[in-house]
Amino acid sequence: MRMPRRGLVIQARTRWLLVGLALLFSLILLMYLLECAPQTDGNGSLPGVVGESMGKEYYQALLQEQEEHYQNRATSLKRQIAQLKQELQEMSDKLKSLQEKKSPKVNGMNYQGTKEQTSNDLLEFLHSQIDKAEVSVGAKLPSEYGVIPFESFTSMKVFQLEMGLTRHPEEKPVRKDKRDELVEVIEAGLEVINNPDEEDGQDEDDGVGERQLYSENDFIEGYYRTERDKGTQYELFYKKMDGMEYRHVTLFRPFGPLMKVKSETVDISRSIINIIVPLAGRTEAFAQFMQNFRDVCIHQDKRVHLTVVYFGQDGLSEVKSILESVARETDFHNYTLVSLNEEFNRGRGLDMGARAWEKGEVLMFFCDVDVYFTAEFLNSCRLNAEPGKKVFYPVVFSLYNPAIVYANQDIPPPVEQQLVHKKDSGFWRDFGFGMTCQYRTDFLTVGGFDLEVKGWGGEDVHLYRKYLHGELMVVRTPVPGLFHLWHEKHCADELTPEQYRMCIQSKAMNEASHSHLGMLVFRDEIEAHLRKQAYRTNSEAVG
Structure with missing residues (x-):
C-alpha cells in the first residue's frame, strides 16, 4: 500500500486540531452558562413555609450570597479563558515565527499564509522532533557500542547483525510484518521520487524533457535503524540501469505513518x-x-x-x-x-x-x-x-x-x-x-x-x-x-x-562457527564413537 500524500495527512491533522479547540471552548462556555443560571432552592420556593417566617431580609441575604458565588465562579472561568487565549496566542506567534523563517520575502513583504504553509509549520515541528534523535545528528555516546547500527537490505534480502543461534547473517524477510514494512518503504520512496514536491527543487521534467519514472526494479539498496523512543529511519537508494545518478530518499516513521524527511539526487560519477x-x-x-x-x-x-x-x-x-x-x-x-x-x-x-x-x-x-x-x-x-x-x-x-x-x-x-x-x-x-x-x-x-x-x-x-x-x-x-x-x-x-x-x-x-568449534572440542568423543561402531560391525560380521 502506498504512503498517503503528506499534505493531505497534515491538513487532516490540522482540521482535527481546530475541531478539538472549538469543542474545548464550547464546553467552557456551557459550564459558564450553567453556573450563571439561577438555581431553585427547595424550601425557599415554597411560600408560607420559610419565606413567611423569615421575611424580606432572608431573601435579600440569600440573593446576595448567590450573586457573590456566581461572581467568583465567573471570575475563575474568565481567568481560565484568558489563560487559554494567551497560550493560543503564544502558539500562533511561534507558528508565525517559523513561517517567517521559511517564507521568502519580496521587497520586505511576506507572502500571506496558506493552508499549505500551515502544513509546513506542523512539518517543521515534526522535523524539530526528529532533530533530537540520534538518527539525524551525531550523538555523544559513552562507547563505540552505544551507537545504534543500521541493518541493510535489498528488495530480496536483509543483512543483519543480531543473529543469535537461529538467525542468519543474510536471509529473506520471513515474517510478514517485516516483509510488508520493507515493501511499503520501497514504494513510499518511489512515491516521493515520482511525485516530487516543489520544495525538493525539482521541476516536473527535471530540466531534461519528460521526467523518468522509477519502479521497484530501480531500487538498489537501503538501510534502516530504530530508536525505541523515537522511531525508525530509512535511507533508500534508487538508480536507473543506464544512468550514473542515484536518487537518495530519507524516510522517518515516528511510530506512526511514514513521513518524508528529504529527497535528493546524488551524482557519484566523478567521485574518486x-x-x-x-x-x-x-x-x-x-x-x-x-x-x-x-x-x-x-x-x-x-x-x-x-x-x-x-x-x-x-x-x-x-x-x-x-x-x-x-x-x-x-x-x-x-x-x-x-x-x-x-x-x-x-x-x-x-x-x-x-x-x-x-x-x-x-x-x-x-x-x-x-x-x-x-x-x-x-x-x-x-x-x-x-x-x-x-x-x-x-x-x-x-x-x-x-x-x-x-x-x-x-x-x-x-x-x-x-x-x-x-x-x-x-x-x-x-x-x-x-x-x-x-x-x-x-x-x-x-x-x-x-x-x-x-x-x-x-x-x-x-x-x-x-x-x-x-x-x-x-x-x-x-x-x-x-x-x-x-x-x-x-x-x-x-x-x-x-x-x-x-x-x-x-x-x-x-x-x-559455534557448531564447528563444538565439533572440534568433542572430536575425541566422536572418533571414539566411530571406533566402537566399527568394532560392533566387525563383530557382527564375524559372528
Whole structure:
C-alpha cells in the first residue's frame, strides 16, 4: 500500500486540531452558562413555609450570597479563558515565527499564509522532533557500542547483525510484518521520487524533457535503524540501469505513518576514492589483493586511486614489482607507494597515506590487505559518506578458517567461491572498526589517529570514538560487498594486556562457527564413537 500524500495527512491533522479547540471552548462556555443560571432552592420556593417566617431580609441575604458565588465562579472561568487565549496566542506567534523563517520575502513583504504553509509549520515541528534523535545528528555516546547500527537490505534480502543461534547473517524477510514494512518503504520512496514536491527543487521534467519514472526494479539498496523512543529511519537508494545518478530518499516513521524527511539526487560519477592500504611483508596476500583490485577497481569502477604505505625494507622490492606489473598490463598509473623504514603501525600508515594526497578533498577508504570488496561496495562507500556530515563504518563479513569450514573437501574452493553469507562460513565483524569511508578534511579536522598506539589494534576504536563524540553522523551497517579473508593471526608478546586480550579474542572468533568449534572440542568423543561402531560391525560380521 502506498504512503498517503503528506499534505493531505497534515491538513487532516490540522482540521482535527481546530475541531478539538472549538469543542474545548464550547464546553467552557456551557459550564459558564450553567453556573450563571439561577438555581431553585427547595424550601425557599415554597411560600408560607420559610419565606413567611423569615421575611424580606432572608431573601435579600440569600440573593446576595448567590450573586457573590456566581461572581467568583465567573471570575475563575474568565481567568481560565484568558489563560487559554494567551497560550493560543503564544502558539500562533511561534507558528508565525517559523513561517517567517521559511517564507521568502519580496521587497520586505511576506507572502500571506496558506493552508499549505500551515502544513509546513506542523512539518517543521515534526522535523524539530526528529532533530533530537540520534538518527539525524551525531550523538555523544559513552562507547563505540552505544551507537545504534543500521541493518541493510535489498528488495530480496536483509543483512543483519543480531543473529543469535537461529538467525542468519543474510536471509529473506520471513515474517510478514517485516516483509510488508520493507515493501511499503520501497514504494513510499518511489512515491516521493515520482511525485516530487516543489520544495525538493525539482521541476516536473527535471530540466531534461519528460521526467523518468522509477519502479521497484530501480531500487538498489537501503538501510534502516530504530530508536525505541523515537522511531525508525530509512535511507533508500534508487538508480536507473543506464544512468550514473542515484536518487537518495530519507524516510522517518515516528511510530506512526511514514513521513518524508528529504529527497535528493546524488551524482557519484566523478567521485574518486583513495584506497589506503598499510602493509609490512605479506607479499602473497598483497598479490591476491591486487588481483581483486584489478578486477573491481581498474576493469569495473575506474574511479580510484591506490595508496600503499609500506613499512620496512624486507619485501619492498616485490611490492614495487607487483604494482609496476599491474600498471604495465592495465595502463593504470593512479597509485602512490609510500615507503617508511620503521616498525609497522597501522594508524601511522593510514595517517601517512591520508597526508600523502596533495589534490585537495578526496573520499578515503581505509582498507587492509586481507579485505575483498566489490564494485557495489565502492558505490555504497560514496553514497554513505558526505563531507562535513557523514562518515561510513561498514561492518565486514569475516570468513572463517577454510581448513575447518571445508574440512570434508580435499582442498578449499577458490576464494571467489568462499564469498557467501552463511552461518558456518563467517560472521559479521561487529567488533571491528578498521574499514571505513570518510573524507580527508573530516579525518584531519577530528585529529586523525592516536599515533601513540603501538602494535596491533586500538587505533581504529579511538578514531571511531572521536566521531561518536563529534557532530558528524556515523553510519554503521553490515555491507554484503565487503569480506575479510581468513589469515593466520599471531599475537606478539610485546602487546599491552588489553591489546593481547583483544588479539586473542579476535583470533578465536576468526577460526570457526559455534557448531564447528563444538565439533572440534568433542572430536575425541566422536572418533571414539566411530571406533566402537566399527568394532560392533566387525563383530557382527564375524559372528
